[in-house]
Amino acid sequence: MNIYVVHSTSxxxxxxxxxxxxxxxxxxxxxxxxxxxxxxEVNNSMExxxxxxxxxxxxxxxxxxxxxxxxxxxxxxxxxxxxxxxxTKPSSSLKVVSNEFIEYTDSTDLVxxxxxxxx
Numbered sequence: 001m002n003i004y005v006v007h008s009t010s011x012x013x014x015x016x017x018x019x020x021x022x023x024x025x026x027x028x029x030x031x032x033x034x035x036x037x038x039x040x041e042v043n044n045s046m047e048x049x050x051x052x053x054x055x056x057x058x059x060x061x062x063x064x065x066x067x068x069x070x071x072x073x074x075x076x077x078x079x080x081x082x083x084x085x086x087x088t089k090p091s092s093s094l095k096v097v098s099n100e101f102i103e104y105t106d107s108t109d110l111v112x113x114x115x116x117x118x119x
Contacts, residue, residue, distance in 0.1 A: 004033045004052040008063035017058055020107035046072050055080045060088040070097045
């Protein structure tokens with residue numbers, strides 16, 4: 001499965017999101033695209049979303065860019081899984097693009113829950 005991960009840049013996404021995903025079975029079982037993995041250059045995320053099977057959105061931190069990407073995902077009828085840290089409150093407007101929400105406590109918990117969901 002082609003999976004695109006969207007997120008805010010307002011947190012340490014490399015250590016909290018990218019490394020745990022890359023070091024998990026998810027990385028072996030699926031093609032994972034991480035937008036800022038190689039550089040901070042802007043990529044054509046609309047095309048990436050169009051060619052993805054699933055969008056995982058880390059929604060603990062609001063982001064206008066991520067909101068635009070989730071709008072594209074909705075337009076292209078892509079499955080979106082929203083993940084968020086315990087003790088944060090994701091926007092209720094996200095229910096327009098997804099009915100799948102995963103609350104997690106730390107990176108290990110997040111990866112384990114995604115693995116279970118994607119079996």
